[in-house]
Amino acid sequence: MASAPQAQLPLFYKDLMPLNSRDHAKWHARSVDRAGWVGNQHAIPLTVDEFAQAQRDFPIVFSAGDNPVPLALMGLNEGINVFFDDEGKALEDFYVPAYIRRYPFLLARLDPNSTNMSLCFDPTSDLLGEFEEGHALFDGEQATEHTQNLLQFCERFEEAGQRTQAFIDELKKHELLMDGEVSIQRNDKPDQPFIYRGFKMVNQEKLREVRGDQLRKWNESGLLPLIFAHLFSLDMMRVVFAKQSAQGKGPGAANSGDASLNAAPATN
Template sequence: MPELLFYQRPTVLNKETHKALRFLPVKDFGFTSKVNSVPLLAIEFFESSRDLPVLFSQDSEGSFFPIVLLSLKNQGHEQIDESGRWLGNYTPAFIRRYPFVLSGDKNVCFDADYVGLADLEGEGELLFADDGAYTDTLTKIIEFVTNFEAEHVRTREFCQAASEQDVFKPFVLQVVTADKKPLRLDGLFIIDEKKLMALADEVVTAWFRKGYLAWAYAHLHSLGSLQRLSEKLDTRS
């Protein structure tokens, strides 16, 4: 999973160096404007499936991970307006956690290029109290990125289990724009429902108890959202 996709200057948060930092929540999501997808947590499949398709990709080591497709363009998406305001019904956690992220050694980091994290002369919320203790704002931020990491682990476990059962199959997305220009999105995978239904009973039971079956079917349900993205792009199959 490309953990630092949007982060220009990842910096470890330090209570001494950054004691005067104030945080203004992100309202301009323009930093996402050049991507057509972002990684997704499995627990988000349900919410995302209502409006956006959930697919799978592979990292450099061949491991599968889920993505949410924001657009059928090769680059960019239509989920924001000109001011950067998010227009979609659901904003993926991968985007919502910006400008914060949990490093591999469990340190809270932030993007030092984010303009809403600075000594803002009274604007925004302090991250540290005068005695160096976490403020409620920072406590909630840490809770969010920590939960994100925990769900990321569960998502990887789900994808590993699905890979071991060989239920993924390639999915090539091809559309033709209104001006007759072909678009092709490669490197995508979906779960093969026939293979899913052929799983051994003990696997089905284990997947049901772990929530994997529900996630698999939420993914399959989400594929109906491809038509909505096609309409936004003004394309035809």
């Protein structure tokens, strides 16, 4: 149900090019009212800095595999996004993950032997170009305030990514992540539940076994609230499932009625 983005290029990005005043002196960045690059993506990478806001709108799970990443589920099935239409227009008010807002920019290390990172962009995007409208990226050889703000946003995103990795490392260290399974039952057809697997979630049984001193450390560091934000957000799967059904998408589209949810370890 939830896979990590491909290792070659991050999700959304088809190519990368460093932004510079020599080649892009006359370029502008367009403002848009839709995120066409989201397309039909159902799982969007999320940082821990966003858990508090994101858990109100999306289920937060972790991708399967040895290197799990937090994901905001915008749909429960591949190719389904219940928050954006096919053209990327938002269907309602909700928290838009920073990963979506960052595109087409990101920080990348051009020299593998250097720790310096450069502001890059996806040249296949139609958001940047030699347009007359939009925000100028450079004023002569100097980056404009708009470009400096973009750079700061990407820097903050990278810093949040480091905090997110530390959070994941702590969960893995204490073996708190398990293969998850969610069963969504329609009240009109309780004997035909929809089963979702292919993701990781926090093992609540193991969490209850953690010693008090460790819990205090996690509470002081802010890790414990992140775990609970994730666990509380799982109930949003029922809500997302209902949105899919209402929009005529997914396996439950032909059914109607309320739904209930059960989350448990995956079984063989």
